Amino acid sequence: MSNPFVLAVPSKGRLQENADAFFARAGLTLAKPRGARDYRGTIVSLDNVEIAYLSASEIAAQLAxxxxxxGITGEDLIRxxxxxxxxxxxxxxxxxxxxxxxxxxxxxxWIDVRTMADLDDVATSFRVKHNRRMRVATKYINLTRHFFxxxxxxDYRIVESAGATEGAPASGAAELIVDITTTGATLAxxxxxxxxxxxxxRSQANLVASRAADWTAEARETARVILDHIAARARAAKYKEVRTRxxxxxxxxLTEIHDRFGAVAPFGGPASSGILTLHCPPAQLYPLGSLLRARGADTVSIGSLDYVMARDNPLFSRLEAFLGT
Ligand SMILES: Nc1ncnc2c1ncn2[C@@H]1O[C@H](COP(=O)(O)OP(=O)(O)OP(=O)(O)O)[C@@H](O)[C@H]1O
Ligand SMILES: O=P(O)(O)OC[C@H]1O[C@H](OP(=O)(O)OP(=O)(O)O)[C@H](O)[C@@H]1O
Ligand SMILES: [Mg+2]
Structure with a gap:
């Protein structure tokens, strides 16, 4: 049998729960056949897929x-x-x-330091005054070098920090830091x-593909099926279903509805019964309903969609373009 297709999912930390929920919403149920401490899993109903539970940083390394x-991991770790x-x-x-x-x-x-240009001035005068370079504590060494x-x-030097980076200036280990923040509470x-x-x-969790992986025809087919589930869910989340007569x-x-509200008629114009189905962005539901009533609709019903399977799969198309043939 050929090598399995491997999909990596964060095993701990803040991405883990969200990643599990993301696959569940897409209709892909992850299972750990040998119990919660098992770091290998499967996708129920999809053969030959292995789930690798790894830390977010290890996922970036294994993708490379x-x-x-x-794999699912943070863009910060990828970059x-x-x-x-x-x-x-x-x-x-x-x-x-x-x-x-x-x-x-x-x-x-440092009340006078508000911008990177101010920081440049500080760096220069720091070196003159102290006869050494200003220190930046971070674990984002490459991002920092690039951005500076x-x-x-x-005129700076990086002090590698494995954790509690925000404490470095107070403890005297560095003058400033580069770190990740969400609420800003730790910085404050x-x-x-x-x-x-x-x-x-500006980072967030991403679904990431590796070019160097073993992309056999079978692996591509597995990716297509996984991405099909994800695309169907993503499309469903972008719209509500609007029905009327x-x-x-x-x-x-229909053109006016599309141009004004971004709503589409996935099954074409009304059937002979006059029943019309539209997919409309959530923010435009009320104005669309108002227009439909103004044009003669007695009732407009609006419902949520779970999945919308379209002929095209933009996610897989992107992957194919990246991998080439
Ligand atoms: N407030 C935040 N602080 C840190 N990381 C965050 C935050 N919000 C989202 N993330 C994302 O989560 C990723 C992993 O962070 P997390 O702390 O959950 O993992 P970890 O278990 O610490 O991983 P590792 O052991 O590899 O450091 C980050 O690289 C980032 O992409
Ligand atoms: O802006 P905030 O919302 O305060 O969040 C930012 C903090 O959260 C993260 O640490 P984490 O709790 O993941 O600990 P770690 O450094 O051990 O990963 C990150 O390294 C920051 O210290
Ligand atoms: Mg962390």
Whole structure:
């Protein structure tokens, strides 16, 4: 039998629960046949798929090496740990959870330092005054080098920090930090502030594909099926289903509905009964319903969609384009 298709899912930390829920919503049930402590799992109803439960940072590393086909991890870890990331992996889709920013933060006491340009001035005068370079504590070494270079800052030195980075300025281990933040509570508790133009990356959890993985025809087919589930769910989440009966509905009305509200008629114009089904973005439901009533509808019903399976699968198309043939 050929090697299994491997999909990696965060095993712990803040991405884990959301990742499990994400697959469940897509109709893919993850199972751990040998119990909760097992780090290998399966997808119920999909043969030859192995789920690898790994830490978010290990998922980024294994994607780079081609040890897994697909994985869920933070964009921050992809950008930090994979040189030439856009060539070696593809971010197929942002998943709407695990949002966090990688930021440059300095002590609040530095009241005159608000921007990266101010920081450049501080760096230069720090070196002159203390005869050593200003220290930046971080685990985002590559992102920091890139971002500081972009802002022309050269008078600094990175102090690698494995944890509790926000404590570095107070403890005297560094002058400032680069770290990830969501609510800002940890920064504030440590007397730090983010520079106005100091956000280097807006990260969130992504579904990521590895170019170096063993993409046999069978593996591609498995990816297609997985991405089909995800795309069907994603499309369903973008719309509500609107149903009504219209005596007079022509192409001009459907065009108007599309142009004004972004609503589509997935099954075409009304059936002979006059029943019309539309898919409409949630924010436009009320204006669409109002227009339909103005055009003669007595009743407009609106319901949620679980899955919408369309002929095209944009996620798989993107993957195919990335992998080539
Ligand atoms: N407030 C946040 N702080 C840190 N990471 C966050 C935050 N919000 C989202 N994330 C995302 O979660 C990823 C993993 O963070 P998390 O702390 O959950 O894992 P971890 O178990 O600490 O992983 P590791 O052991 O590899 O450090 C981050 O790289 C980032 O993409
Ligand atoms: O902006 P906030 O909402 O305060 O969140 C940011 C903090 O959360 C993370 O640490 P985590 O709790 O994951 O601990 P870790 O450093 O051990 O991973 C991160 O490293 C920050 O310290
Ligand atoms: Mg963490």
């Amino acid at each position: 090496r081609g040890q897994i086909h697909l 930090e740990s994979i040189a030439d990331a856009d060539r070696r992996v593809m971010l197929i889709e942002s998943l709407g959870f695990g949002s966090a920013n990688v930021v440059v933060a300095v002590p609040q006491a 270079a972009l802002h022309g800052i050269v 508790a440590n007397g730090l502030k983010v520079l106005d133009d100091g956000t280097m990356l 219209l005596a007079n509905c022509d192409d001009a009305l």
